[in-house]
Amino acid sequence: MANFGGAYNTIAFDANKCDGCGDCMTACATAKVGVGDTARSRIQIVGSADDGFELALCRQCADPKCVTVCPAAALTKNYASGVIDWNGDKCVDCLLCTVGCAYAGIALDAGTGHVAKCDTCDGAPACVPACPHDALTYVTTSRIYNEVGDWEDLFAPGLAGCQGCNTELLMRHTLRRVGPETVLATPPGCVPGMGSVGFNGTTGTKIPVFHPLLTNTAAMLAGIKRQYKRVGREVNALAIAGDGGASDVGFQSLSGAAERNEQILFMVVDNEGYMNTGMQRSSCTPYGAWTSTTPIGKGSGGMPAQGKTQDAKNLPLIMVNHRCEYVATASTAYMEDLYDKLDRAIQASKRGFAYLHVYSPCTTGWRFPTDQNMEVARKAVETNFVMLWEYNRTDGLRFTRPVDDPLPVTEYLKAMGRFRHLSPDQISHIQAKVVENLAFVKQMAHRQSA
Amino acid sequence: MTEHTKYLVVGSSHAALEAVTAIRMHDAEGSLTLLTRDPHLPYSPTVLPYVVSGRFAPDGIFLRDEKFFARLGVQLKRGTALKALHAERNAAELADGSEIAYEKILLATGASPAIPPIPGLDQVSYHVLRTLDDATKLNAAIKNSKQAVVLGAGLVGMHAAENLVKAGAKVTIVEMAKQLTDGYFDAIAAGLIEKAFTDNGATILTGSRVVKLAPSAVGAMLTLENGTTLEADLLLVATGVRPNMDYLAGSAVEHDRGILVSDSMQTSVPNVWSAGDCAQAKGFFTDDKVMNAILPDATEQGRIAGMAMAGDPGLKQYPGGVPLNTYHFFGRHAISVGSSRVPEGGEMVTRFDEASGRYLKAIFSADNRLTGIYGVNEFFDGGVMCQLILRRIDLSPVKQRFLAEPMKVGREIMSKTWR
Known part of the structure; x- marks a missing residue:
């Protein structure tokens, strides 16, 4: 049959x-x-x-x-x-x-x-x-699908995510992979907004989940992990947080947990802004992007508003500089790559701090059609706007999916509405930034593998 | 004690098998019984000429094995015919006297050879070809045949005749109509088929009628309308089929030439469906109910019936039968899709290259929709052509290119329209 x-x-x-x-x-x-x-x-x-x-x-x-x-x-x-x-x-x-x-x-x-x-x-x-x-x-990729399909889905059957969001995929796959012996922390953001914290007094997951503050996610999770260790029970401690929480107000507790090498897996779902609360900019929002707090218009004081005026913070590279057990970037457009990294991150989190940074195009906040999420994610990689790599202390940093012949960054920018207003100067700035970032990561890859 | 089953499927060929699969797609548990008068595992009548030729051993043609039915939780009852349908009390009376109470029944009982009322036919021994046992008998007889006569030049008769020719017999094909494969292919195509047969030593007597048969020393003596006589040591009667529906006698199920069904294959009586060669359903080109006893339609109807019986909400209504035939003869092939009738205001275009024997005929409606396409030694994708017809795709912009290269242009339209 x-x-x-x-x-x-x-x-x-x-x-x-x-x-x-x-x-x-x-x-x-x-x-x-x-x-x-x-x-x-x-x-x-x-x-x-x-x-x-x-x-x-x-x-x-x-x-x-x-x-x-x-x-x-x-x-x-x-x-x-x-x-x-x-x-x-x-x-x-x-x-x-x-x-x-x-x-x-x-x-x-x-x-x-x-x-x-x-x-x-x-x-x-x-x-x-x-x-x-x-x-x-x-x-x-059918291998992954078939394998994961046999594992228990630990997320609620229905959820409240926006249509076309890839975070559901990420949630279900990650939870299936880490398995039921897991405690999950989901600070304010899209992941609880989609339903991880639950409704009507029940959780949205089949594993214990808690809802820390944006500022203390890594600290609380580290404490819970330590308590479990103290009572002799082996659990996976997993955080799934947004880029805002991780890179802005939550950064000190994240950095502290990484510095103490707490045995947790911290996954950041990076949609480049506070998309759950109305699409405000975060320190991960890229230069030139429209958000509700970096609007487009006449501006004031003779300065026209043309989206965000600062470049994004490169959070995963900052985490590399904590010399964590494991740091990687991943994209849902490359599931095999993401899966390999998830496996390694889980293993690493049993020894110390593991950090996985997943790029998550936001159909609502970035303004693109709901059927285009994977395409946008793929374009980000194909243009080198984001780079897929991994780091551990032994092998250093290496590209897992190098793009030697990248598309012009405009191929990525024009795939969504948040960059529609860009001037040629702004596009040049972004293209230059892509080149600079690539050179920087390449240098790091070279230095650390040498 | 009366046996009870939720779904009773009667028949075991394409329509019945598709229905079983469709039921199980939606209802994995409900008790399901497949009843067939045939003692063998399911097979297709279409493949029987290859048992006749010896290409396949009789046990090499089965479409499903016992394991399949076991896996699907289907009780298979072979060798027992349906004798009478008591639809008013949801019961099927079997030839062995037992009864099965059903909740829903599918009549996919197929057809049997239609035996023409020729005086003396009952006095001679003759073959038919519809069941595996028929094919096995014919296969044994073919080896000893020196002079064979095939009555009827439909696809069954032609297939068998080809095998007789290849086995070394002197073969005569007698057909009432003016051409071979009447109703399947037109006169030019039939001419190409006829030539292939005569080139290989067969004798074709079209426009001929057998008026009398009598036993003779070698087997049978046939007398034709014009007075000539023919002797046959092997006589195959292949003059068409008639639906198996004798079991409806006394039931309220409406039938005409076949069992009349709706666009979801339901008969006039609750809980009774029908599909395949015994069913008479809407035609695609006419709202009248027609017999379209072809294999692809049997699978389509069987699928629809099974989905309807199981209450599958994915059910799509039957679009109407489109005639589809393929015929492979002496290494050549003929394909027909759609209707041969030229619609009012429509157009028929033919292209024939006598040297290569490549022949194409396309028929368009007044508004340039394809309604039929026929080819001999001109391969095109029949399934793509059928979609062009079913979807009523406007071919105005590409008509000339289409006629020149139907396969290529058909694929282009496919890949842009329903890929």
Whole structure:
């Protein structure tokens, strides 16, 4: 029976990056039939330069019509790999599958007289590395999804987050990963706003959760962890805090806990402002960004208001300078990377202070459509506006996902409304800041790994 | 004691199997019984010509195994036919005299060969091809056949005839209509099919009617309308099918040529659904209820019926049957999607290259929607074409390109419209 709710690896296509060169088709035909005849490729690029290129490829449907119309049981959904397998020994060449499929995912190969379809080359699709423009990617994050799906969801089924917010993903994944032997601290911010502290006298989580002040989160959590240690019980002490609480008024207790190397995991969900309370600026808000306290308008005293006039504080780098057990930055657009870091942070928190800084695009406060969160998060990394790296005392700082050929920062800025007003000078400032930040982190990576 | 089941599915081919899956998608627990008159595990009648040819052993064609039914918690009752439906008291009377009380029943009983009323047919021995046992018998007979006659040039008859030809028999195909594969393909396509058969040594007698049959030394003597006679050591009657619905006698379930069903496959009687080759449902091109006894439609109808029976809120109403046929003959292929009728004010365009045998026919409505497309040795994605028809997509801007390269242009529209 179907692997309900399971996920599979998949070939993804980004039409915006495709120029119709056909290298994927040549690679497929070469891999599958030994000749580079693109007509025999199982991946078919259609369209034109004027109209844009599109893709005809087996979607490996969860509920495949080709399988249901096959009279010979020659097509089967492989619930281990997710691929729809074609068995040439059983096929009677009736072509009914080509009538069943609405996506041209299985078609006649004139060279053999049989139908042919994508089998993802057993998990190493030849088309993907052949694409010179990264329009094709082989997405392998299903492993995480399947693994995590088997663990208990420790967050309430419903929550009050804004539509399109990635923090729910972060909450559920993190809690599942740390498991039920955890005490959670969520200071004022979006995470309690979404429901972690609960409603009507019950918590929003299936683990003990408390709601410290913005100023004392790390201190309270450290105390609780120490008390548990004193009574001999092993628990994970986890804080999930916003950037405002962590970088502004909560900073002294955060810094103190890091300096004392308390055995806690402090996760900051960085949406670059006080988004829960009305989108005020924080010290993590970037230069030029609109917030309700850094408005756009005539200004006063002859000084037009053009968003925030200071650069953001780089909190994760400050945490590196505490020489914590572990410090890392992560993004929900790169879940495999985030997962590896979460695992390492949990391990590190058993020895000392672990700090994980996750960038969290805010659909409400940053002004972008609710279906664009991952895209905005991805653009931030692709432009080097944020960088994904990790640090520990032994190995120093290293990039986990270096971007050698970054997009111009405007690709990121134009993805949202909070930068809509930027002047060319402001954009230049931000681009220069990106370059400077990259150089700084690179220098740090170099120095500490040397 | 009367057995009780929540869902009783009668039949075991495509419509029934899809219904079982659809029911289990929504109701994992409710008791479910699958009843079939066939003694074998489920198989598709479509694949039987390949049992006849010997390509498959009889046990190599099953679509599901016992484990499948066990995993889904389905009680499988094979080799027992439905004898009478007592819908007024939600009970099915079986051929063995027992009864099953059901809450909901699906009649997916398929069809049987229609035997033409030719004088003397009952005096000779002949084959039909609808069940696995039919195919096994025909497979044994084919090996000894020197001169075979196939009555009927529908897809079943043609498939079997091809296998007889390949087995070395001298084969004559007798068809009442003026052309082969009437109702599936047009005269030009039929001409290409006919040529493939005659090139391979078969004799085709279209526009011919058998008026009398009598036993003879080798088997049967057939007399045609024009007085000629033919002798056959193997006679296959493949003159069409009729729905299996004798069990409705005395019940209130409305039926015409088949069992009449709504757009959610419900019959005129509560708790009774029908799907597949025995059902008569709305056509896509007409609001009249039509027989569209083809495999893809059977799966579609079975799915809808199962969802409706289980109360699945995801149910989408039946859009109406679109004729879809594929036919593979002597290494060539023919595909037909949609209606061959040219709508009022519409247009039919054909393209035929005699040298290569590539043939394409496309039919458009007055407002440039595709209503039918036929190809021989011209591959296009039938599923994409069917969507163009179902979605009534305006092809005005691309019509000429579409006619030149239906596969390419179809894929372009697909990838922009319903990707």
